[in-house]
Amino acid sequence: MLKLDNVTKVYKVGAFGGKVFAAVDGVSFDVQAGEVVSLIGESGSGKSTIGKMILGLASITGGSITVDGVPVKPGKDYYRHVQGVFQDPFSCYNPVFKADRVFQMIKDAYYPKLGDKEWDERVRSTIRDVRLDPDQVLGRYPHQLSGGQLQRLLIARALLLDLKLLVADEITSMLDASTRIDVLNLLAELKERGLGVLYVTHDLSLGNYLAERTVVLRRGTVVEMGATGKVFGDPLHPYTRQLLAAVPRLHAPWEDAAPTQTCHYHENAASGAMFEAEPGHLVACAQLDACPK
Amino acid sequence: MSLQVNDLRVYYRTLKGDVKALDGVSFSMEDGEILGLAGESGCGKTTLGKSLIRMDGRMRHMGGTVELDGRELPIGDDRRMNDFRFREVSLIPQYSMSAMNPTRKIGRMVRELLRSRGATLDLDELESRLSLVELPHAVLDRYPIELSGGMKQRMVMVISTLLDPSLLIADEVTSALDVSTQKAVARALIGFRDAGFVKSMIFVTHDLALTSHIADTIMVMYAGKLAEKAPATAIVKKPRHPYTKLLLDSLPEVGVRYTEKRLAGIAGSPPSLLDPPAGCRFRSRCPIAGEECVQEPPMAEIEPNHFVACWKA
Ligand SMILES: Nc1ncnc2c1ncn2[C@@H]1O[C@H](COP(=O)(O)OP(=O)(O)OP(=O)(O)O)[C@@H](O)[C@H]1O
Ligand SMILES: Nc1ncnc2c1ncn2[C@@H]1O[C@H](COP(=O)(O)OP(=O)(O)O)[C@@H](O)[C@H]1O
Ligand code: SF4
Ligand SMILES: [Mg+2]
Ligand SMILES: [Mg+2]
Numbered sequence: 001m002l003k004l005d006n007v008t009k010v011y012k013v014g015a016f017g018g019k020v021f022a023a024v025d026g027v028s029f030d031v032q033a034g035e036v037v038s039l040i041g042e043s044g045s046g047k048s049t050i051g052k053m054i055l056g057l058a059s060i061t062g063g064s065i066t067v068d069g070v071p072v073k074p075g076k077d078y079y080r081h082v083q084g085v086f087q088d089p090f091s092c093y094n095p096v097f098k099a100d101r102v103f104q105m106i107k108d109a110y111y112p113k114l115g116d117k118e119w120d121e122r123v124r125s126t127i128r129d130v131r132l133d134p135d136q137v138l139g140r141y142p143h144q145l146s147g148g149q150l151q152r153l154l155i156a157r158a159l160l161l162d163l164k165l166l167v168a169d170e171i172t173s174m175l176d177a178s179t180r181i182d183v184l185n186l187l188a189e190l191k192e193r194g195l196g197v198l199y200v201t202h203d204l205s206l207g208n209y210l211a212e213r214t215v216v217l218r219r220g221t222v223v224e225m226g227a228t229g230k231v232f233g234d235p236l237h238p239y240t241r242q243l244l245a246a247v248p249r250l251h252a253p254w255e256d257a258a259p260t261q262t263c264h265y266h267e268n269a270a271s272g273a274m275f276e277a278e279p280g281h282l283v284a285c286a287q288l289d290a291c292p293k
Numbered sequence: 294m295s296l297q298v299n300d301l302r303v304y305y306r307t308l309k310g311d312v313k314a315l316d317g318v319s320f321s322m323e324d325g326e327i328l329g330l331a332g333e334s335g336c337g338k339t340t341l342g343k344s345l346i347r348m349d350g351r352m353r354h355m356g357g358t359v360e361l362d363g364r365e366l367p368i369g370d371d372r373r374m375n376d377f378r379f380r381e382v383s384l385i386p387q388y389s390m391s392a393m394n395p396t397r398k399i400g401r402m403v404r405e406l407l408r409s410r411g412a413t414l415d416l417d418e419l420e421s422r423l424s425l426v427e428l429p430h431a432v433l434d435r436y437p438i439e440l441s442g443g444m445k446q447r448m449v450m451v452i453s454t455l456l457d458p459s460l461l462i463a464d465e466v467t468s469a470l471d472v473s474t475q476k477a478v479a480r481a482l483i484g485f486r487d488a489g490f491v492k493s494m495i496f497v498t499h500d501l502a503l504t505s506h507i508a509d510t511i512m513v514m515y516a517g518k519l520a521e522k523a524p525a526t527a528i529v530k531k532p533r534h535p536y537t538k539l540l541l542d543s544l545p546e547v548g549v550r551y552t553e554k555r556l557a558g559i560a561g562s563p564p565s566l567l568d569p570p571a572g573c574r575f576r577s578r579c580p581i582a583g584e585e586c587v588q589e590p591p592m593a594e595i596e597p598n599h600f601v602a603c604w605k606a
Contacts, residue, residue, distance in 0.1 A: 042471035043442055146562070147334065173469070176333040176499040181543045182558040202471035205502075209545035209556070232547055246472040247547050248503040250529050254476065 001068055001196050002031040002054065002165050008062035009049050009220075023049045025220040026063070033164065036187060036197040038207030038228070040243070041217035047200045050217075051169045054198065055084045067165060080110060083158035085151065087170035099145070099153055100138050106160050122160065130156045130186055148179030155186060166190065169200040184210050204247050208232050213280075216240050222274070226281030236283040294363075295493040296322040296460055301357035303344045312566045314340040316517040317357070319592065320600075322460075322493050322510075327486055329508030329525065330497045331540070335563065336514045338497045339387055342462040344368055345495075346377075346384045362459055362492075379410055383458040383491075385449050387465040393437035393445065400433030403452055412456060422451045425488065426481040443474030447481055454490045461491040465498055479507050502544060505529045510598075513537050516563045516574040519592060521606075523599040533595060533606040535579050573603070581605055 009024040024046040031037045039047050052058035054065055056074030065072045067082055103123045111119065124134040130152040137149060145153070151171055158166060168187065172180045187197055188210060201207050207214055208228060215225040216239065224237040235241045245255045274282040299319050305312040314337045322328050330338050343349065345359060345368065354369035361381060367373040394402055407414050420430055426447040437445060446466055454461060463482060467475040485491055498504055504511055504525070511528040513520045513536065521534040532538045539559045545551065561578040564570055572587040573579070579586070585604045592602045 042473055177501065177540055178333060178543045178558040180558075181545070181556050184545075185555055185558070188555065204472060205545045205547045208547045208549070209551050229550055243472055244547060246476040248472075248476070248479075248500070248506050249546060249548070250502045250505060250541070250544065254506055 001033045002198065003066050004028055004030065004050070004054075004063070005065075006063035007050070007053065007060060007065055009046070009053060009058065010061040023220050024053070027217070027220070027222055028063075029215050029222065029225055031165065031196045031198050033196050034191055034194045035213065036191050036199050036211045037213045037215060038199045038201060038211035039215050039217060040201060040204060040207050042202060042243075045217045046220040047202075047217060048169055051084060051167045051198065051200055054165075054167055055082065057084075076109065080161050081164040082167070083161060083163055083165075084167040084169065085154045085158065085171050087173055097142075098138075099140055099142075102153070102157055103160065106157060110161060123156075126156045126159050127153070129159065131182070132156070146179070148175050148183060151175065151183055152186065155183075155190075159190070163195060165196045165198070167198045167200070170202070172201070172206060173203065180206070204232070204243060216243070221284065222282075223284045224282065225274075226278075230278070230281045234281075236277055236281070294321055295324045295326065295361065297358075297360040299358045299360075301341075301344065301359065302355040303340055303348070304353050304355050305340075305351045306353060307351070307567075310567050311353075311355075313517050313569055314566055315344060316566075316569070318514075318517075318519055319357075320512060320519065320522055322495075324492055325486065326510060327483070327494045327496055327508045329504030329511040330495055330514065331499055331501050331504055331511060332514035332520070333499060333540075333563065335566075337517045337566075338499075338514060339464055341514075342384060342386075342464050342495065342497055345460070345462060346382050347371070347374065379453070379458065380456050381458055382460045382462070383453040383456075384462045385446075385453050385464060385466050387468075387497075393449070395437055398434060398436055399440075399448060403433070403455070406452065407455065410456065419451070419455070422455075422490070425484055426451060427477065441474075443470050443478060446470065446474075446478050450478070450481060450485065454485055457490055459492045461485070461494045463494060463496050466496075467503060468498060468500065475503065479503065483507060501529070501540060502546075513540070516569060517566050518574060519600070519602060520575065521599075521601045521603075522592075523596075523601075527596075527599055533599070533601045534603050535581055535605075536575050539580075575603075 005028050007024055007027045008022060010020050010022050013019050013021045027050065039050065041047050049058060053060050054072065056072050056078065107114065107119050127134040127137065132149060132152055137145060137153060142150060172183055175183060184206060187199065191197055199207065199210055211228050213226065214228045214231040216223050216231065218239050224231055224240045231240060232244065235244055248254065274284050276282050301315055301318045303315040305314055318341065332338055359366040359368055366377060404414050423430060428444060428447055432440065432448060440448060467478050470478060482494065486494055496504060496507055508525045510522065511525050512522040513534065515536050521532065521537045528537060532541055543556055543558050545556060559578055564574055573590050576582045576586045590602045590604045592600050594600050595606060
């Protein structure tokens with residue numbers, strides 16, 4: 001459904017925009033309907049930039065992004081199907097708007113002809129779908145709601161549309177453990193209803209919990225991707241191994257990943273293409289920086 | 294003994310009444326101990342940290358005492374606390390990364406800060422500390438915005454411990470960082486303790502897995518009170534408070550496949566601290582609550598150094 005093909009994003013940097021910097025460099029992957037794909041990488045690796053390009057909030061420098069074959073086109077028709085939820089729920093809400101107002105804006109923009117009563121019913125049932133009590137959250141200002149409640153309200157707002165794809169960028173990093181699991185379980189339910197979800201995170205344990213497939217990003221390029229069980233269970237790229245070793249585990253000491261000297265995929269990756277280690281499990285050349293391409 | 298906190302009560306004055314953010318908290322810390330402080334958002338972690346160093350205008354010290362290295366901290370007296378701040382107790386606040394003055398180069402900022410405390414800069418010492426946290430000497434010539442989140446966080450650590458305080462409070466210093474940076478910062482914190490730059494440390498976070506790697510002891514708070522305090526391995530392997538157990542159960546782990554199985558959050562939400570219920574504050578969410586729980590459970594030492602406030606632990 002969502003397809004990124006050799007996507008590149010170049011920012012101009014420096015005092016007069018004299019230098020260029022590739023925040024995203026030749027990224028290709030897809031997200032199917034009814035699937036959660038997690039996009040993992042350290043801070044600055046380009047995750048949010050990818051999310052913003054999909055949502056039409058940043059221009060695409062090269063390559064293409066399509067949803068059901070149609071290129072990204074910011075506008076009502078596109079946002080009916082594609083929505084994003086972001087890290088800091090408080091910044092998405094105007095603090096002087098009550099929760100109801102946020103839903104009313106959706107109605108005005110997308111369903112102006114619908115009767116008020118019918119709309120109210122729909123809002124309430126959607127709020128119940130994200131397991132909130134409409135009477136408790138409607139009529140409240142954002143600062144009167146917890147982070148988890150706000151995050152769920154934002155998801156509810158997206159669900160009122162005819163949604164196909166949800167981009168969730170670090171939506172759980174501000175939440176504590178118990179609330180976080182509720183929000184993750186909600187995303188899992190949405191996927192079961194046929195939604196495609198791109199789950200952006202730097203927390204590997206959350207990606208592992210939720211996603212069918214995992215894409216590991218490093219400095220704007222994909223170093224490894226495949227079924228989550230494969231990428232996490234049998235990581236091939238030294239960077240993936242290094243990330244996994246840094247994850248704090250409850251019942252095991254911190255490991256130090258052994259640095260890999262040689263790359264098995266070096267010859268195969270001479271063109272910069274990824275090597276398919278097994279069906280669907282792709283890995284980039286680990287010596288890419290040195291690779292003459 | 295490094296720190297001794299006795300029945301500490303700190304409330305926030307609001308229009309609707311007092312928010313009882315710390316409501317009778319007692320614990321102690323040994324020399325060299327790293328204490329992990331965990332609990333869900335709003336339970337009072339930051340309030341505890343701030344109480345030990347600087348109360349904001351709305352905070353009121355309602356009762357209880359704090360002793361550091363045998364001396365009582367005048368926590369309710371902002372002026373008298375000046376003798377202790379930075380020298381004896383230092384805080385790395387939540388969101389401190391964004392709080393660095395953006396118009397000053399880091400080196401100048403450090404010098405000014407030391408001067409304001411009547412101390413001079415020992416450049417050799419500063420450099421050796423920078424290298425301990427793997428920062429190049431050149432950071433001193435840079436502006437804060439020129440550093441990544443992880444670098445800023447380590448810089449703040451170095452700055453706040455320059456005068457070798459007895460107690461360092463680190464509030465959510467790793468929460469915004471990715472795993473590799475988090476690990477580096479966490480190890481640097483342990484290094485500071487080992488090198489004696491700080492005697493003991495309170496490490497505040499809601500990431501229990503991370504705390505278990507750093508802390509000697511973990512203390513779990515719930516709604517303004519202590520729920521459980523025990524050596525880190527005991528909290529992780531043999532938690533006794535129902536709240537600690539549920540918190541641990543809600544953590545997803547890498548290396549586990551979750552195809553069918555779903556984890557559960559803790560149903561319900563914590564009580565309002567404006568008017569907290571009598572008895573055990575976890576009662577409305579506790580799966581094993583019984584009649585006795587309408588009485589407040591005392592903190593009991595059920596095994597050496599393992600303290601739990603629960604009738605059924
Ligand atoms: N300035 C304030 N005025 C009134 N109430 C406050 C104020 N600051 C904090 N509180 C309340 O005090 C309680 C404890 O807050 P605190 O910041 O200590 O929580 P925390 O455990 O650090 O949470 P988090 O994990 O979100 O950082 C909360 O109920 C909070 O709403
Ligand atoms: N508007 C911008 N102008 C210049 N550089 C940017 C801009 N937005 C992001 N970047 C840079 O692009 C890189 C990727 O950023 P981002 O996508 O936000 O990373 P992530 O979400 O993975 O942390 C970073 O180095 C960041 O500094
Ligand atoms: S005292 Fe009672 S309500 Fe509180 S945690 Fe223990 S069993 Fe649950
Ligand atoms: Mg981001
Ligand atoms: Mg806090």
